[in-house]
Each structure stands twice: as C-alpha cells, then as structure tokens.
Amino acid sequence: MTAAHAAQLIVDRVSVRYPGTAHAALHDVSLTIQPESLVVALGPSGCGKTTLLNLVAGFIKPTSGHITLDGQPVDGPGAERGVVFQDDALLPWLNVLDNVAFGLQLRGLDRREREVRARQVLQQVDLQGYAGRRVWELSGGMRQRVGLARALAADPRVLLMDEPFGALDAFIREQMQELLLRIWRETGKRILLITHDIEEAVFLATDLVLMSPGPGRIVERLSLDFGQRYAAGESARSIKSDPQFIATREHVLARVFAHRQPHTSGA
Amino acid sequence: MSAELTLGEHDFAAPERVQDEAPQSRRPLPIGVLTILGVLALWWGITATGLIQPLFLPSPQAVLAKLWLVSTKGYMDATLWQHLGASGLRIVTALLAAVLLAVPVGVAIGLSRVARGVLDPLIELYRPIPPLAYLPLVVIWFGIGELSKVLLIYLAIFAPIAIATATGVRNVDQTRIRAALSFGATRWQLIRHVILPSALPDILTGIRIGLGTGWSTLVAAELVAATRGLGFMVQSAAQFLVTDVVVLGILVIALIAFALELGLRALQRRLIPWQGRA
CATH class of the missing domain: 1.10.8 (Helicase, Ruva Protein; domain 3)
Structure with a gap:
C-alpha cells in the first residue's frame, strides 16, 4: 500500500529529557523501520521504550532530534500512525x-x-x-x-503497539502473538511493538532493539526471522523449541540482565 | 438547628463515581417499606389516642380525606394538580436551563486553566449561601414574577451540575484521549466523542444532587408572590393553621423528590450500564 522503497519511518538521533530528572528518558536514539518490518523494542522498565513509542505516536515531542514518516516530519498524533494501547x-x-x-x-x-x-x-x-x-x-x-x-x-501506514499483550495470561498471549503475525503477513503493515517479554520479542521481531535505562538508549540490534518463519507456515511450537530460537532467547536474556544490573558482580 | 438544616440542604459531597448500586445492596426495599409502614402505624396510633389535638398533628385519615378534597375541589383557588403543575413547571424550566448552561461551564472549567480560574471561585462563593439569604436580592433585581422563582431554583441546581461536570471532565481516562488523538480527532471531536460521554456518570450524579437541592429550594422560591405551587400551598395553609393541608403538602413534596431520585437512578443504570465494570 505504501508508495516506494523510500517509505520509511525514521527516528533520527532523538533525545528526551523530562524536567527535574537526573537521566535523559531517551538519549541519542536512532531507529529505522523499513516497509513490512516488525520492530520490537525490548527492555526493562525505565529504559524509555514507552517514551520511544509516544514520540513516534506524536503524544510527546523530542527535546532534540527528528522523526519522519515517509519523508514527512512527525509533529503530533495523526491517523497515519495507528496505536494499540496496553489497557x-x-x-x-x-x-x-x-x-x-x-x-x-x-x-x-x-x-x-x-x-x-x-x-x-x-x-x-x-x-x-x-x-x-x-x-x-x-x-x-x-x-x-x-x-x-x-x-x-x-x-494506518504504521502500527504502534504499547505492550499490547502485557496484561493477558500466557495462553491468550501466545494466541494473540500468532494472530498479530498473521495480520502482519496479510496486511504488510510496518509495526513497532514495545514489550518486556523476552520470548515474545524474539518470536515476533524482524528487528529486535534492546534498550537499557539510565539514560534510555539502544544497546543492541538483532535481525531475526522467527516471526517470518511462523508467517511462512511453520508452527509456533516447532519454532519455539528450535535450538536456534532458544539460543537467541538466552542471549537476549543475558544481555538484558547484564545491562539491568551493571553494578552487581556475578549477576 | 436551623443553621444545621440549611447546611444539610445544600451540602454537596464531591461527586465520586457512584458506587451505591453495588449488587449486594441492590434491594434494601423490603426493610424500607417496613420502616415507612412503622412510621405510619405510629402516626395513626398517636392520633387515635386523642392525646394530640388535630391542630398539631392531624390523623392519617384526615390527611387522606384532605387529599381527596384538595385534588377535587382545590385549596386557595387551585387543585392539588394545579399546584403540582405550577411547581413542576418551575423546576423543569430551572433544570433545563441549568443543564444547558452548567454542562458547558463545567467542561470549560475542567479543560481550561483560565476558565477554571475565573469561574471556579464564583461558583464556590455563591454555592454555600442559603437561597433564602439571597432571595431578597433576586426579588429586588428581577421582581416578583416567575423569573425570580425559576432563577432561585436554577441557581441551586446550577452549581452541583457545573462542579460535577468539571470533576468528570478532569478525570477522563488519558489513554482514551490519546486513542482519539491518534485517529486525528479535533478538539471539538474530543469533547463530543470522548470527554462528554466519559463525564456522563458524573454529570448525572450532579443532576441528581442538583435536583435534590433545587426541589428543596422550591418552598423558598414560592415565598415570592406566588398564587400557585406546592410551596405556596403549604405556606398559606400554615398561615391559616390548616395543619392537614400542611402535612399533605409536605408529603407530596417528599414523594415527588423520592420519585425523582428513583427515576434518575434508573436513568443512570440505563445510560451507563458499564459503571463499575469497565
């Protein structure tokens, strides 16, 4: 549905600092969402992932940096960016x-x-x-x-999802993840999804962005294909029991913990 | 005592989202009916002994007989229904005017810092004044016609609705607002499609409270050169010591207030069935 290959959502060196806080909520974050990609931002609370989504949605404005969608600057909420809320x-x-x-x-x-x-x-x-x-x-x-x-x-041209399955029980959450992948395949929408669920992130993402707090920033980017494999017809169970999936999940887990407890040795 | 009464009449609890329709306390009716029957029996018993003169407390039968007489022949050149109609018209006019003006004012107070700064002190200043205190001023300014009577009731209804609306507007769920904004809603669409429906439970609570205070202002309003009305009927009967008409008038006023309250509660259940569930 989107026009050319130039169609991208670009977050360009964006920082957000709330008045009276020690650390920036987001520091120098850059991100590109390509057509038909499913970008998942993963991180512990306080890493600025919800701030990132609110910026792209236009609910808040960056202290510095720019956001553009298909070449047009984002300055406020708009119907071309659909939002799915946690509650x-x-x-x-x-x-x-x-x-x-x-x-x-x-x-x-x-x-x-x-x-x-x-x-x-x-x-x-x-x-x-x-x-x-x-x-x-x-x-x-x-x-x-x-x-x-x-x-x-x-x-909408891009779908923004703020921990959409966070309040659901594990069984329903898996159903919803599979539903989302099906819809993503059917509609070809770009998606930016925020989560703190590591397995969910690894399963869904084509691009996984790992975030860390104090100040909120991106610490690692991974290109994954498990969601595409599901969309191509492989079953969720077979993907999630694939050693490659488990290894990726453990790697992400280790990275999250490494950044979460930087001052605790042996954590 | 009288000061306490006046305070009680105009006491206005901050309109919390009403929780009084909780399922377990849904039907207190049988006990309530028993209470009323008990009071009636006591009333009948006391008057039947003949210890109290009918001038001070007429018997229930006498009041019932008076009800028949006043509704067919009338009292002070008007039947009970004409008195009722006159009072009803005043309260309905005042209520409509109050809703039409207080809801926009409440929305403005809830949304705009400036409107809040200007209007909030005005409302808070006049709200606690008993209507009887400013009644003379209303008469001096607006005369002794219908306008003064309606205005007095209107003032009593206006404040509770405006304050309740403002509270409701300020408490609108921010994610609902963001959801509407993410579809490109204009400011007017936000008010029309998100803010007003969200504030509806509070607005209805405000109307309930306002109608209560408005109805209790009725007697004061009909002190002013009225020739018809329930309040007028009670007062003129009191002047001639026609105690059974006084009691009858009080009972009718109480009954109508009770019916209004029940009606508004039913309306709340109908209009906002999601209350407490979403």
Whole structure:
C-alpha cells in the first residue's frame, strides 16, 4: 500500500529529557523501520521504550532530534500512525462495531461505509460474531483484539503497539502473538511493538532493539526471522523449541540482565 | 438547628463515581417499606389516642380525606394538580436551563486553566449561601414574577451540575484521549466523542444532587408572590393553621423528590450500564 522503497519511518538521533530528572528518558536514539518490518523494542522498565513509542505516536515531542514518516516530519498524533494501547482504551458506551469504526467516524465517513470496513476488520481478528456486543462484556484478550481492529480499520501506514499483550495470561498471549503475525503477513503493515517479554520479542521481531535505562538508549540490534518463519507456515511450537530460537532467547536474556544490573558482580 | 438544616440542604459531597448500586445492596426495599409502614402505624396510633389535638398533628385519615378534597375541589383557588403543575413547571424550566448552561461551564472549567480560574471561585462563593439569604436580592433585581422563582431554583441546581461536570471532565481516562488523538480527532471531536460521554456518570450524579437541592429550594422560591405551587400551598395553609393541608403538602413534596431520585437512578443504570465494570 505504501508508495516506494523510500517509505520509511525514521527516528533520527532523538533525545528526551523530562524536567527535574537526573537521566535523559531517551538519549541519542536512532531507529529505522523499513516497509513490512516488525520492530520490537525490548527492555526493562525505565529504559524509555514507552517514551520511544509516544514520540513516534506524536503524544510527546523530542527535546532534540527528528522523526519522519515517509519523508514527512512527525509533529503530533495523526491517523497515519495507528496505536494499540496496553489497557485497550476502548469506549464503553459504544459497542464492538462502533468502537472499531471510531477512527473512521472521526474522519467523517458515513455510517454504511464505516460499518462495512469495521466488519471486514473484525473478521480479520476473528471477532465477526461480536459486532453488536458491549465491549465491557468481553474478556481481556477479546478487548485487545477490538483495540487492534480499531487501529487497523483506519488503515494506518504504521502500527504502534504499547505492550499490547502485557496484561493477558500466557495462553491468550501466545494466541494473540500468532494472530498479530498473521495480520502482519496479510496486511504488510510496518509495526513497532514495545514489550518486556523476552520470548515474545524474539518470536515476533524482524528487528529486535534492546534498550537499557539510565539514560534510555539502544544497546543492541538483532535481525531475526522467527516471526517470518511462523508467517511462512511453520508452527509456533516447532519454532519455539528450535535450538536456534532458544539460543537467541538466552542471549537476549543475558544481555538484558547484564545491562539491568551493571553494578552487581556475578549477576 | 436551623443553621444545621440549611447546611444539610445544600451540602454537596464531591461527586465520586457512584458506587451505591453495588449488587449486594441492590434491594434494601423490603426493610424500607417496613420502616415507612412503622412510621405510619405510629402516626395513626398517636392520633387515635386523642392525646394530640388535630391542630398539631392531624390523623392519617384526615390527611387522606384532605387529599381527596384538595385534588377535587382545590385549596386557595387551585387543585392539588394545579399546584403540582405550577411547581413542576418551575423546576423543569430551572433544570433545563441549568443543564444547558452548567454542562458547558463545567467542561470549560475542567479543560481550561483560565476558565477554571475565573469561574471556579464564583461558583464556590455563591454555592454555600442559603437561597433564602439571597432571595431578597433576586426579588429586588428581577421582581416578583416567575423569573425570580425559576432563577432561585436554577441557581441551586446550577452549581452541583457545573462542579460535577468539571470533576468528570478532569478525570477522563488519558489513554482514551490519546486513542482519539491518534485517529486525528479535533478538539471539538474530543469533547463530543470522548470527554462528554466519559463525564456522563458524573454529570448525572450532579443532576441528581442538583435536583435534590433545587426541589428543596422550591418552598423558598414560592415565598415570592406566588398564587400557585406546592410551596405556596403549604405556606398559606400554615398561615391559616390548616395543619392537614400542611402535612399533605409536605408529603407530596417528599414523594415527588423520592420519585425523582428513583427515576434518575434508573436513568443512570440505563445510560451507563458499564459503571463499575469497565
């Protein structure tokens, strides 16, 4: 859907410093999100990964540096960047269908048009039978799927996900990861996903960005293909029990701990 | 005592998101009915002994008979229904005007530092004053017509709704706002589609409280050259020591207030069924 190979989301030497804090929340962070890539930012709390997502979403402005999406500077929130929130942020007075169509309603589409689109997206996230349901009657996993559908309905150029599966139990979380990979393959959207779950990060990412606190910065970048293997048809179980997957996971784990406890010897 | 009463009438608890519809305390009705029956029995018992003259406390039967008389023949040139209609029209007019003005004012206070700085002290200053205290001023400024009566009730309803709306607006979930912003919502769309619906529980609580204070201001409002109205009926009956009409008027006022409260609670359950669940 995006035009040329020049279509990139670029975070260029961005720093963020909140007034009255010792360390910068983000220090000199650069990142490029290529078309059809799934970038996962992984790190412990305080590493600035949520700040990074809020910057790209346009909710906050950088102290220095620039962010551009397909050549246009990012200066504020916009519909071309869809956001999925940790606590779904759905509107309880709207039913599932109207929640999914919310972005289209704000854009001024008429009711018929936006409902057709919303039903289509609901099918994509396996919720076709739930259009008329009240969102507060749904389980956490379903609500998160509605949140994903709402972001997808507006057909954004990039999808930003802030620990979207963090509040779900392990079983549902795995289902959601597989659903996300399927949608990623089907739509070809660029995705920036924030998580603190190491296995999730290694499984999903085409580009894994490891972050560390004090000041928040990127300490390592890995190119992975486990998500692509799942998208190509391999089963999640076979990927996650692959020695290569386990080795990568252990490597990332070691790196996270090395940066998490820099002053503790033998940790 | 009277000071305490006045305070009580205008006491305005900060509108917390109402939790009083918790499932376990859903039906306190049977006990409540028993209480009322008990009071009625006591009333009947005391008056039946003849120890208290009807001038001080008429019997329930006498009040019931008066209800029939006042609703068919009338009291002070108007039937009970005409008195009721006059009072009802005043309170509905005042309520509509208060909602139309207080909700935008509350939204402004909740969203804008400037609006808050300007309007908040004004509301907080006039809110605790008992309506009877500023009634003379209202009469001097606006005369003895319908306007003064409605204005007095309106003032009593306005403050609770404005304050509750402002509270609701300030407590809107920030991620909902961000979600709407991420779809490119304009400021007006934010207010219309996110902020107002989010604040609706608080607005309804404000209306509940406001309607309570407004209804209790009714008698004061109808002190001013009224010829009809429940408050007027009670006062003129008191002047002629027609105690059964006084008691009847008080009971009707109480009953209507109770019905309004129940109606608004039902409306809350209907309009915001997700309360406490989302």
